[in-house]
Amino acid sequence: MTELTLVTGNRNYSSWSLRPWILIQHLGLGCREVRIALDTPTFAAEAGRYSPTLRVPVLMDGPLTVWESVAILEYLSELKGGAGWPAERTARAMARSVVAEMHAGFQALRSEYPMNIRARNRRVPMTDELAASIRRIDALFTDCRREHGTSGSWLFGQYSAADAMYLPVAFRFQTYGLEGLGRVARDYVTLAVHDPLVAPWVAAAEREVETIKHEEVGR
Ligand SMILES: N[C@@H](CCC(=O)N[C@@H](CS)C(=O)NCC(=O)O)C(=O)O
Incomplete structure (x- = not known):
């Protein structure tokens, strides 16, 4: 290779x-x-x-x-x-669905909660669209964990493309707060942002000097 x-x-x-x-x-x-x-x-x-x-x-x-x-x-x-997908067919179908859902949607979450790994304790006005996105994320994390997560700590137990797809979402909740998420989703966010394998990316983000003004939202 x-x-x-x-x-x-x-x-x-x-x-x-x-x-x-x-x-x-x-x-x-x-x-x-x-x-x-x-x-x-x-x-x-x-x-x-x-x-x-x-x-x-x-x-x-x-x-x-x-x-x-x-x-x-x-x-x-x-x-x-x-190996990037769950081994079991119904879990794999659901994983593909949530990956497609992220890729195609969550416009409010993407525009109102831009990923900003370095930032903490930012608060932005809650719009109806953003609240709806957060409710959907809460349900999605909870359903994946409860229906298919028993073999491990990730959305489908073992790490999969679904976890990769939602890692930037976890960082958004670290920046803008966990409000709107229940216990299962909060635990998942904590796990994802503290994944040892993402630590080098986070360290590099902290070393970067560029600031993109329109991505720096919230106070
Ligand atoms: N649908 C694309 C989106 C890629 C995308 O928008 N990337 C951003 C960076 S996160 C980019 O390249 N922006 C530069 C630009 O649009 O000029 C994908 O899933 O890869």
């Missing part, structure tokens, strides 16, 4: 980049990393050297380019014989 290269954005802000990166760590794949700072005049030109969409993340495996975070998660899982 050739060495994988993962092109990402800033550690502090790039929620889509974090998803394949953490799955690479959990699958024990290893990769070379190329980081391109977001929101700069040169971002599009630099990203365009790797990505047909001019966005990150993008994965290279030799001559092959894979873009879109969900497609990358699928590819990484395939490299490990499907």
